[in-house]
Structure formats: C-alpha cells, structure tokens
Amino acid sequence: MKNILIIGCGLLGSSLLRRIAKKRLAKKIFIYEKSKKNISKIKRLKLPGILIPNLKKGVENSNFIIFCTPMSEYKKIILKINKYLTSKHIITDLGSSKLKSLQVINKNLKKNIFWTSSHPIAGSEVSGPEYGKQNLFENKWCILIKDKRSNKKNLKFLSFFWKKIGSKTVIMNSVKHDKIFSITSHLPHLVAYNLVKSAQDFEKKQNYELLKYSAGGLRDFSRIAASNEIMWRDILFDNKKNVSKAIDLFIKNLNSFKKDLKSENHKSILKKLIQTKKVRSQIIKLKQDINRPDFGRD
C-alpha cells in the first residue's frame, strides 16, 4: 500500500481524497493545497488526510503523487519537487488535454523520472473541496496515456488504482486523446461559453430580460459555461490546434445549416435533425448519461 500525495485539493482532488480514504487505498494521504481559502474549507469539512505546508515533506514521504491542479501550475510545482523525486515515484495528473502538458512535463521533469498521465472523464460546473464526492469517478472512463515518460509497470499500477476508484480504464496515446476530447469536450465547452456570450451581447443591445426565458434551451448551456475558468483556459490553449480545427468544422456545419434555412430546404434540415437525434439513445446505451427525460431534473 502506498503513501499518496495529492497536490491541489479542489473538486477533483478532494473527490479522490474522499474515495481513497473511504476504500482505505493508502497508508497515509498527504494533501498539498496552496489556496488559503481551500485549506480552511478542508479543515472545516474535516476531510481525511494530512495537510502539509510544503511539498518537500509530501514528496519525500510518498511513493504515489497525483497532480490535481490546473495544468498551468504543473511547471512551477515540478521545478520545486524535482530534487526530491526518485525513479520509484509513481506520478500522475488529471489534466484534460495531454499533448502540450506532456511537453511541459517532459521538458521540466528531472531525467529518469516516470510520469503516467490520467484523464478521468468526470467533473462538474462547481469548483472547490466542498463539492467533492467520493463517487465522482464511479463508472466513468479514465484515459491513461502511454508515452515516453510512462512505463508498463506504472500503467499497470494506475489501471489497478483507477479501478479501485470505481472507473473503467483505457490506454491511448496523447495524439488520439487530444483529438477525441477536442470534439467531445473542448468544443462543447467553448460553444457553451460563446452561446452564453452571444446572449449577453444581444441583451446589451435590446434589454429584453432574456435570462427570464432561458428555460427553452439556454439554461442547459449555462451549466457548462459555469465551469472553472482557469482550468478551461488551460485546456483550450493546451489543445488549441485541435480545438481550432473543431471550431472550423462546426462553423462549416452552421453555415450549411444557415444556407438550408435561407433556401427553404426543408428536406435537408429535417434529414439533419433526424440524423443527430439518434445520438442521444446511443449515448444513453453507452451509459454516458442517465436515461431520464430532461436529465431527470424536474
């Protein structure tokens, strides 16, 4: 059994913490958190684990380190802990994009240290340790990244670890990972942000109290557009090449849709609406969403 160091104890870090403690997956759990606000929340919530004031103690006393911070923090932390790291440390992170973050890791991490990146497909629009849940990762996919800094042994350990956390695991390379998530996650998020922004732009001109009438669709997008801004800035810049391509594909479809509207091409629009409708039942069949109308929210 390992001693685990969790770096960054917000929504994701505190969810892992709760699960690890509940399932007794570690001998000791150390928590490093730089935000004073979060530290006092962690204390008030009486979360399990030992809060440590500096990374040195955590790294020296752990053999498994999990980065749960925004990706823009990795470099600074790596440079701080490099001198305490040994090749025996198992290191992972939960970043949502991989190509560029792994470049940063590779460039800054000391030689002969392994890093095996994870991406659990779980999260929420709320942030902070008070929203963490021990079952956040339950039945969710967790992608493990095979690249030059990972090794077989650590991949095997992480597969085992994430299964204990309740997740299903799959291994892929960072190129494939970043392409997939540019479409299934990054594009939807930036679309949601821009849709809400368009409503705000419109409202500035017209002052129609738009939000009063947001239950007709906009409210769904506002949830995703409420996601943590630092985390999402990092993801979108990290994966900007794929994301830009995804925007182009999407704008192409929007323009074609607009053209169909203009030319009164009822048949083409209907075909598109029918074609996209099928996806919902596939997503439910794949257990990627709950099988209740309106997300069961009413």
Add this chain to the structure above:
Amino acid sequence: MKNILIIGCGLLGSSLLRRIAKKRLAKKIFIYEKSKKNISKIKRLKLPGILIPNLKKGVENSNFIIFCTPMSEYKKIILKINKYLTSKHIITDLGSSKLKSLQVINKNLKKNIFWTSSHPIAGSEVSGPEYGKQNLFENKWCILIKDKRSNKKNLKFLSFFWKKIGSKTVIMNSVKHDKIFSITSHLPHLVAYNLVKSAQDFEKKQNYELLKYSAGGLRDFSRIAASNEIMWRDILFDNKKNVSKAIDLFIKNLNSFKKDLKSENHKSILKKLIQTKKVRSQIIKLKQDINRPDFGRD
C-alpha cells in the same frame, strides 16, 4: 366552465389534458389526434377526455380550442374547422415562434374569429402522450401574444387559464417574442444539432468511438439535439430571419474566440470565461434551472 378541445395530443397536449382533468378546469375535454399510434397510446394510458374521430364535433361542442400540433399543421386544420367556428370560440396554440405562424393563421382563419397565441416555455426531448406530465407547466413562463387577432377579453381568460395550469404569464407582441426566443431557445437548439453533427462528421473520418467519451460535455447537447424534429424544423423555418441573425452573432463570437486562441491572448479568453460564468447563478436565481450541480443527475 368551458368545454375544451385539444387538437394534437403528444407531449404538450397530453400534459395539458392531464392538468385540466386533475384540476377540473373543464366541463368536458375533447381530444382530436390524427396519429393512430398516439390514439392507441392514449387509450392504453386511459387518459381522461373524449377522443373524437373528426374535428366538427369537437369544435361545435367546445368554446375553448387549444392547438397542440406542430405549427406546420395549423393551416390544414384551420381550413377544416373554419365553417364551424364562431366569434365566441376562444382559440390558442402553443407554437414556439409567432411571427410567421400568426401570418398563416391570419391569412387562413375566417373573418371575425379571435386567436390568442400562447407559448409555454416547457417541453422535453421526448415526444408522445406517454411522456406528458400534469406538472409540466408548473412555475414555467407562458408568453401570451397580443396582436390583431387577439382581444382583451380572451387575453384575460388565457392569463387566468394558464395560471390555473400553474404557469406565470407575461404578454408581449410577436416581434419581441421571436427575437427573444431566437437567442434563448432556437439558437441553442440548432447549435446542439450542429455540434452533434460535427461529432458525427469527425467520427466518420476517424472512427474513434467518440460517443464512449461523451460525458465530458457532448452528452448535454445530445439531449436537446434529440428534440422532436418536425416541431423544430417548423420553428427554425418560421423564425428563420431572427435565427439567421443569431447564427451570425454566434459565429462572430466563435471567430473572435478562435483568434484569441491563435494569438495566445490568455487575458481575453479568461475575461470571456469569467463573464459568461456569471450567467449560471443568475439563471438559478431566476428559477429557470434547478440549483444542483450537474442538474442533479448523478
């Protein structure tokens, strides 16, 4: 107390039916439904009300008529019932856009007949009488349209009626209505359809099993993209001028976002993400969505 004729008994019609029966808001309720599949569902579900085989009987025996069909059906039905209509009939419909549908109504409805249009901001991605719920309209806004075919008395009656159904009412003209909903509802729907389509296009090329990983954002959009295709084709064509303008505004924002990504303008992107984030709490404060993370779905 009125005798009510409900024309079209799918999700919305059957929800109204259930509520009217539960609250005893009518002496008699007649149901006209043209789909044989829906008729047998209505019978199997033992929904209240009298199923009638032709519109004549329903119109002659009712003083309040509610159109709950897709908007593209209005003309045909109006032409069928014109000869049975009198100026005493109160008529409404639940269409989601108003400018063009009211033109069609005006053009085809017999002289001296009133029509007072409603738009309850309620619905779901599922269709059919089996999904109707008596509380579908509870605490939802219902827009009443003031135009040349409406009159004061009927507007007053409909305000009263929708309050009995559980809704909050507001009166506006069709121009304002269609502008508001082009942004809060029509644009979100077509964006959802096009986002899902973009994922499908991408998958055709790459075959990456994208949907397996849809929990990172795409699944939210797939719900709206599963909405009834006939209803949405009608809405988007009916309001195509405003919808096209909304698409333009949205694409403008997408292009500006892409430019910020390309030029590494972290500050601008962060500002946008922070600005749009605020909307979620406003929507919750206005009670347009539930106050639980992730729509409370997990």
